[in-house]
Amino acid sequence: MLKVNPVLNYPTEAGCFLRGNxxxxxxxxxxxxxxxxxxxxxVQSIPPEIExxxxxxxxxxAALSGTLQTENIGIEKIICNVVSNPNIRxxxxxxxxxxxxxxxxxxxxLIKEGIDDRRTIVGSQAKTPxxxxxxxxAIKRFREQTTLMDLTREMNPEIIAKAVWSCYQENPTPFxxxxxxxxxxxxxxxxxxxxxxxxxxxxxxxxxxxDKEFMMKIEEPLEKIGGETMxxxxxxxxxxxxxxxxxxxxxxxxxxxxxxLEKPEEVLKEKRLEEEKPKPTIPAKEEPVTEEELYxxxxxxGYKGVLAAFRALDRDICHDGCxxxxxxxxxxxxxKNLKASLDKSSLPDKKKExxxxxxxxxxxxxQGLPQDTSQPCQxxxxxxxxxxxxxxxxxxxxxxxxxxxxxxxxx
Amino acid sequence: MVTYxxxxxxGYEVVLATLxxxxxxICRNCIGLSGAQTKVIKGLKKLRMDLEKSSxxxxxxxxxxxxxxxxxxxxxGLKLAEEVSCQKTAGRCKIGPGCFPLGALELMNQVTEPxxxxxKEMKKMAxxxxxxxxxxxxxxxxx
Numbered sequence: 001m002l003k004v005n006p007v008l009n010y011p012t013e014a015g016c017f018l019r020g021n022x023x024x025x026x027x028x029x030x031x032x033x034x035x036x037x038x039x040x041x042x043v044q045s046i047p048p049e050i051e052x053x054x055x056x057x058x059x060x061x062a063a064l065s066g067t068l069q070t071e072n073i074g075i076e077k078i079i080c081n082v083v084s085n086p087n088i089r090x091x092x093x094x095x096x097x098x099x100x101x102x103x104x105x106x107x108x109x110l111i112k113e114g115i116d117d118r119r120t121i122v123g124s125q126a127k128t129p130x131x132x133x134x135x136x137x138a139i140k141r142f143r144e145q146t147t148l149m150d151l152t153r154e155m156n157p158e159i160i161a162k163a164v165w166s167c168y169q170e171n172p173t174p175f176x177x178x179x180x181x182x183x184x185x186x187x188x189x190x191x192x193x194x195x196x197x198x199x200x201x202x203x204x205x206x207x208x209x210x211d212k213e214f215m216m217k218i219e220e221p222l223e224k225i226g227g228e229t230m231x232x233x234x235x236x237x238x239x240x241x242x243x244x245x246x247x248x249x250x251x252x253x254x255x256x257x258x259x260x261l262e263k264p265e266e267v268l269k270e271k272r273l274e275e276e277k278p279k280p281t282i283p284a285k286e287e288p289v290t291e292e293e294l295y296x297x298x299x300x301x302g303y304k305g306v307l308a309a310f311r312a313l314d315r316d317i318c319h320d321g322c323x324x325x326x327x328x329x330x331x332x333x334x335x336k337n338l339k340a341s342l343d344k345s346s347l348p349d350k351k352k353e354x355x356x357x358x359x360x361x362x363x364x365x366x367q368g369l370p371q372d373t374s375q376p377c378q379x380x381x382x383x384x385x386x387x388x389x390x391x392x393x394x395x396x397x398x399x400x401x402x403x404x405x406x407x408x409x410x411x
Numbered sequence: 412m413v414t415y416x417x418x419x420x421x422g423y424e425v426v427l428a429t430l431x432x433x434x435x436x437i438c439r440n441c442i443g444l445s446g447a448q449t450k451v452i453k454g455l456k457k458l459r460m461d462l463e464k465s466s467x468x469x470x471x472x473x474x475x476x477x478x479x480x481x482x483x484x485x486x487x488g489l490k491l492a493e494e495v496s497c498q499k500t501a502g503r504c505k506i507g508p509g510c511f512p513l514g515a516l517e518l519m520n521q522v523t524e525p526x527x528x529x530x531k532e533m534k535k536m537a538x539x540x541x542x543x544x545x546x547x548x549x550x551x552x553x554x
Contacts, residue, residue: 203446204449204450206453209453287503294505298505298506301436301506301511302511304433304435305429305432305433305515308428308429308431309518311428312424312425312428312429313425317421385418385524385525386421386422386524387522388523389520389522389523391422391425391518391521394517395425395429395518398429398514398515401506401510401511401514402507402509403506403507403509404506404507405505
């Protein structure tokens with residue numbers, strides 16, 4: 001059976017994965033489920049059951065095994081690493097679907113349908129299934145080189161181990177409807193590529209933004225990286241432009257050096273002190289120490305947003321409607337309730353006083369907003385035409401975003 | 412069609428006000444607020460593009476453009492730290508899985524009508540056809 005060496009810089013992309021036997025025909029992708037938008041790109045901690053799946057796969061003999069969260073950059077990294085090792089012929093996809101991202105559907109759709117001319121995965125249910133940062137050849141190669149074994153929702157390490165084991169058998173081995181064996185390395189040599197990072201945040205791209213101009217921006221540099229040859233004057237012009245840029249930058253550095261040498265030491269010292277001054281970020285606040293204090297602090301954070309929304313609505317047609325007053329009254333009642341809870345709490349008096357002051361401020365602000373619910377509904381009178389939704393009610397619902405900590409039992 | 416733009420602007424006004432309030436809080440250091448800001452700016456850009464293409468009277472257009480520009484300024488001026496990161500991961504935001512900036516952004520979902528400016532155009536055309544033939548059905552009508 002033919003086995004080959006992966007490319008020299010294999011695996012070409014860093015990520016949350018383990019490297020096993022380079023000659024193994026299988027890579028394992030464990031979906032890392034986290035609500036959309038709650039985890040940063042660099043996941044700090046992995047749930048133990050996910051880590052177990054990743055480890056089991058490597059221990060059983062997979063070439064690579066790691067987690068996948070995003071339907072764009074995450075998949076692109078997988079493609080880069082898989083195509084750089086022609087021995088990898090199977091991709092085992094397991095774990096619970098990533099809510100919000102729907103990354104599993106994106107990977108399945110990619111292998112089945114590929115991408116369209118806007119580098120969007122065809123038939124994916126993911127929010128932003130865009131592959132902007134890798135060469136088209138890599139995507140084509142990935143689809144040709146690998147067979148997907150879809151074990152989505154499978155969290156049993158034994159089954160994953162069996163899947164991996166089945167992939168590297170010399171004789172055809174049945175496994176969950178598949179007939180598996182190691183077919184040997186892909187017919188072509190490893191394809192070395194890395195992410196271009198032309199689009200660093202594909203999750204921020206809206207589908208309407210992907211027009212011809214956008215695509216040209218992505219494609220042009222990629223082709224140039226691939227070594228497009230320039231001819232005659234074109235090459236000289238390009239080199240001259242680059243030389244000019246370098247000269248300008250060197251001149252700027254030289255100017256800075258001269259400036260520094262000419263200035264007296266005191267001026268420089270002042271400047272340094274100025275630079276060392278901490279830049280204002282957020283107003284320094286004491287961090288809540290106890291769960292009880294945190295409960296009240298979090299509630300107050302929610303009220304800040306609600307109040308700002310109410311004020312904005314008061315400047316609009318909602319001022320003459322009945323929903324805003326109703327929402328204001330409801331917020332007021334909740335605030336009163338919160339005050340009563342604060343009084344019952346076991347927080348130190350000083351803390352209580354501080355929180356009460358803030359609550360009073362909110363209460364006062366609410367009193368300045370409309371409270372007359374006898375006004376007509378602005379939908380009924382034909383002024384509000386936004387549909388069935390209601391800004392005032394939705395603004396009040398911002399408070400529902402605060403779910404932790406629970407109301408302390410003593411209050 | 413004017414209603415479409417006006418309703419969108421109504422939504423952005425309340426979203427921006429709410430984001431502004433959250434930017435005074437720990438959200439100022441948060442990637443969530445930064446993402447919401449980007450979304451709002453992009454949404455406003457799209458609205459501007461649609462407005463440019465629309466056939467609404469010039470006076471109305473000017474008025475909406477003016478509001479849009481002021482919203483752009485507010486969105487771009489939202490207070491954000493130079494370096495942002497998820498405040499839940501940093502251990503400062505402990506409200507649960509919810510996210511205030513994303514929640515504020517979702518206020519835009521309250522605006523569901525008129526669906527799209529394009530659809531509205533179609534409806535308007537259909538109505539015109541009806542008026543010509545005297546039919547009183549609302550929309551869309553195919554004769």
